[in-house]
Amino acid sequence: MAKKQHVIVVGGGLAGLSATMKLAEAGVHVYLISMVPVKRSHSVCAQGGINSVNDLTRQEGDSEWLHLDDSVYGGDFLQHQPLVKEMCDWGPRIVNLLDRLGVPFNRTPEGLLDQRRFGGTLFKRTAFAGATTGQQLIYALDEQVRRWEADGLVEKFEYWEFLGPILDGNGHCRGAVVQDMFAMTIRSLAADAVVLATGGCGLIYGRSTMSMICTGGAAGRAFKAGVNYANGEFIQVHPTAIPGTDKLRLMSESARGEGGRVWVPRKPQDPRDPLSIPAAERYYFLEERYPKYGNLVPRDIATREIFDVCVTQGLSVEAGQMCVYLDVTELPPTVQKKLDGILEIYEKFRGVNPREVPMKIFPAVHYSMGGLWVDYERDDNTGGLVLGSPRNQQSNVPGIFVIGEADYQYHGANRLGANSLLSCIFAGLIVAPSIENWLKSQAKGSAADQPASLFDDAVMLHQQRMEQLIHNQGEENPYKLHQELGDWMTRCVTVVRNNKDLQACLDKIDEFADRYQNVSLSDKSHWTNQNLSFTRALEDMILLARVITKGALLRDECRGAHYKPAFEIPPTSADDPVKLREQAEKWCRAFKEQSDRWLKTTIAKHTPDVPEITYEDVDTSLIPPRPRTYGLKGAEIIEKTWKEMTKATPVRKPQAAAVSG
Amino acid sequence: MEEDPNGKHPMSATTHIHQTHTLSHEGNGRKISVKVLRQSDPRGGSHWETFEVPYEPGMNVTTVLQRIAANPTNAEHEHSTPVAYDSCCLEEVCGACTMVINGRVRQACSALVDSLLADSPEGIELRPMTKFKVVRDLFVDRSPMFAALKRIKAWVAVDGYHDIGPGPRISPREQDEAYPLSRCMTCGCCVEACPQFNDHSTFIGPAAISQAILFNAHPTARVERDDRLAVLTGVGGIVDCGNSQNCVKVCPKDIPLTTSIAKAGRDTTLYKIRQWFGR
Structure with missing residues (x-):
């Protein structure tokens, strides 16, 4: 009889829980590791909703294909398209599943799912549960996993931390080392697949919209063990967040999706009560600059515009602190009610009622499009994925799978709002059959057949590491070092980037890495030592900060969230049609050149000193890349010219994938 | 088209988010x-x-x-x-x-x-x-609260995770009642304030009772309704509630906990009567 095989899922957000419940359904025994009770994972912070094509949008001409197109266009074509296609095809099925699981989605009077509009699309694709959709989705999945836990198929390790994978002599993953965050005991767990669903790494930036557990610690440990890291430089800065001393709290895009408007007084720092400022003296800059999308331009663009208005034009609402108004005061109470969840957050944390007074908001680091590298297998017939292929979501280290924000797929250079809940759940659901097939291939020489010494040695190594950190003598305070790292990263590697600052930041990160060697813990105990856990994660943050910054330094172009003005293609300026056409052709040639050079995935590989960076082609087999022209001057002529220049390339639109599990 | 001339972002990287966020x-x-x-x-x-x-x-x-x-x-x-x-x-x-x-x-x-x-x-x-x-x-250590969720089967027992179409139709009114209950974060404020929840009692607490009511109202989850009511009827169940109404006052999400408890009282009574008559 074959020995029982186990799977470790690290992280219990939407991705980890989807994978866990789907694996359990297939009869696979799962160890679910999480630093917090899974119900408290960072997914609870997702507010706005989840995208999918629906019956309503379909009648307006929408399709899965258009969802794919919006996603890859919004992402500036940097994502592998078969994955995105498969995800968009699954959208309606996933929303149906969540509906069956009891998510209290908002309803139409007839009892059907209500939808709202989100950024980067012209369709109302987003299903939502008030303004706490992420919380409601994670609760539904948490409940399913609790059901499997009661059935004995899932064993939860809550308040346990992942310290690293265990690789055998062939470099195959055979388990993980984990630590009890209360007793601080370190142990190993044998498994034939380890799924990392450990979320983003916003804490590298000090304060962000991310939760305290989003350090990138697990990703850093996997990276160190050999898993490549891809597209690290693509970090989404959300346009609307509430400034705070401990974190920057998200103000969901749904506020704009429901009709909220962004504006500043035309008169700099106008001291009047905002509501008394007449419409003519308000500058609704997104609506004026982007008549088509208005307040719902993609996030990277909204963020840069808010920056531009505050920094370049000096129109910040306040002089001492940069911010613009996000105004929902004119919305009818029934619409405001749909936003209660987020309006309450503003009210609670700022002490001002946003239903009566426009909110003051500013951009904040929000999401890592990049992440650990994972593979996929394309189905040439459908253009989507070969479902169940062990390659799907598997990293370059055999046996390590990565899903959710922790991986680099699906969102390219910029994520569209409400696509992350979809990508997390999608990847969680599809990784399960892939793992099942992987386990079958691992029946021989599986984790259970490995010598005990493999696991004991790994545990010993981490124990030594812990003792070394606890007893390290030095001058460096980990929290202060972290703050410095965050300040540098926020200054140099967010909205506007230039090579001089990026190089300076990279040098600084080297200095941080040196100083880290002298870090000293103020708590040397062996019971619930949060100081230790944080300090250990700081090392991973420094490691990934270097990956992010080096990727940004090398990438000399503008793409999605990565904006380097020195390498921006100058827009057209001529009025004369002949000259304009010439300029447009020149623009398109420059764009072509840029695409040839930079339409590539950045791959970072860990080495003992600096990460080694290489590039990999992007699969654009479904929708040929085209210039992203939201708000670009001369957009129409550039689009026309581009079409003519690329006419030779036919678009291959495969049949929709057959519906399956 | 009167759109913004692209590329007008001459702000240098020395202008930072963090300056503006550092209060x-x-x-x-x-x-x-x-x-x-x-x-x-x-x-x-x-x-x-x-x-x-x-x-x-x-x-x-x-x-x-x-x-x-x-x-x-x-x-x-x-x-x-x-x-x-x-x-x-x-x-x-x-x-x-x-x-x-x-x-x-x-x-x-x-x-x-x-x-x-x-x-x-x-x-x-x-x-x-x-x-x-x-x-x-x-x-x-709040694990007893999560254990209570297991006891009252706080889940929708679906057949499986395959694609078999949408869930049941739910009226906006039903959604309006379910959503507030579904916002419970299992934070423990209600049990902290509850005089009946203590070392000497096995009271399951307001949060779990409210979750039982949430799931009993769901068209699919109702199949396990009696299992939930059995727990609420048993030791540490609804009868242990002393009706101090502290829970509802401290709930950070304004969940109508006492309304849930009142419903649970009614439902368990009906459940007992049904039991009495062999359903």
Whole structure:
């Protein structure tokens, strides 16, 4: 009889829980590791909703294909398209599943799912549960996993931390080392697949919209063990967040999706009560600059515009602190009610009622499009994925799978709002059959057949590491070092980037890495030592900060969230049609050149000193890349010219994938 | 088309997000006194320790705890350790950072220092919740609350996760009733405030009762309705509720807990009658 095989899922957000419940359904025994009770994972912070094509949008001409197109266009074509296609095809099925699981989605009077509009699309694709959709989705999945836990198929390790994978002599993953965050005991767990669903790494930036557990610690440990890291430089800065001393709290895009408007007084720092400022003296800059999308331009663009208005034009609402108004005061109470969840957050944390007074908001680091590298297998017939292929979501280290924000797929250079809940759940659901097939291939020489010494040695190594950190003598305070790292990263590697600052930041990160060697813990105990856990994660943050910054330094172009003005293609300026056409052709040639050079995935590989960076082609087999022209001057002529220049390339639109599990 | 000329972003990278987000660390050199009930492990006794933390405009209790962690020197200028506490989202949606602040159970993230000081200018007092085992300092073990969710089968027992179309139709009114209950973060405020939830009782607590009502109202989850009512009828069930109505007053999400409890009372009575007549 074959020995029982186990799977470790690290992280219990939407991705980890989807994978866990789907694996359990297939009869696979799962160890679910999480630093917090899974119900408290960072997914609870997702507010706005989840995208999918629906019956309503379909009648307006929408399709899965258009969802794919919006996603890859919004992402500036940097994502592998078969994955995105498969995800968009699954959208309606996933929303149906969540509906069956009891998510209290908002309803139409007839009892059907209500939808709202989100950024980067012209369709109302987003299903939502008030303004706490992420919380409601994670609760539904948490409940399913609790059901499997009661059935004995899932064993939860809550308040346990992942310290690293265990690789055998062939470099195959055979388990993980984990630590009890209360007793601080370190142990190993044998498994034939380890799924990392450990979320983003916003804490590298000090304060962000991310939760305290989003350090990138697990990703850093996997990276160190050999898993490549891809597209690290693509970090989404959300346009609307509430400034705070401990974190920057998200103000969901749904506020704009429901009709909220962004504006500043035309008169700099106008001291009047905002509501008394007449419409003519308000500058609704997104609506004026982007008549088509208005307040719902993609996030990277909204963020840069808010920056531009505050920094370049000096129109910040306040002089001492940069911010613009996000105004929902004119919305009818029934619409405001749909936003209660987020309006309450503003009210609670700022002490001002946003239903009566426009909110003051500013951009904040929000999401890592990049992440650990994972593979996929394309189905040439459908253009989507070969479902169940062990390659799907598997990293370059055999046996390590990565899903959710922790991986680099699906969102390219910029994520569209409400696509992350979809990508997390999608990847969680599809990784399960892939793992099942992987386990079958691992029946021989599986984790259970490995010598005990493999696991004991790994545990010993981490124990030594812990003792070394606890007893390290030095001058460096980990929290202060972290703050410095965050300040540098926020200054140099967010909205506007230039090579001089990026190089300076990279040098600084080297200095941080040196100083880290002298870090000293103020708590040397062996019971619930949060100081230790944080300090250990700081090392991973420094490691990934270097990956992010080096990727940004090398990438000399503008793409999605990565904006380097020195390498921006100058827009057209001529009025004369002949000259304009010439300029447009020149623009398109420059764009072509840029695409040839930079339409590539950045791959970072860990080495003992600096990460080694290489590039990999992007699969654009479904929708040929085209210039992203939201708000670009001369957009129409550039689009026309581009079409003519690329006419030779036919678009291959495969049949929709057959519906399956 | 009158759109923005692209590329007009000459702001240099020396203009930062963080400048604008870094609220003044000055605060006129004012310090706030923060008294923390500390305990090094579940077995040990507890003691008070006071920290003097530089005031920052707009700060909340989690910021205070972060500042203490970065500089764990107490008011007696002795070297101490960071205060252990549970935290995650800091937006009051995860429920992690629940503690007793100036005598009131609530989340540390949404406890703003200015309003705390307005009520008690002498300072801030932090204690762990009293209804759970202390792990360390302000960190408590709330696993009994999650175990209760298992007991009352807080889930929708679907056939499986394959694609078999949408769920049942739900009217906006039903959604309107379910959504508030579904916002329960399992934070523990209600059980902390409940006089019946203590070491000497097996009372399951308001949160779990409300979840049972939530799932019993769902068209699919109703199949396990009687299992839930059996738990609520049994030892530690609804009869243990002393009707103090404290729970509803402290719930940070304004969940109508007493309405759920009243419903549970009615439903369990009907359940018992049905049992009596052999269904």
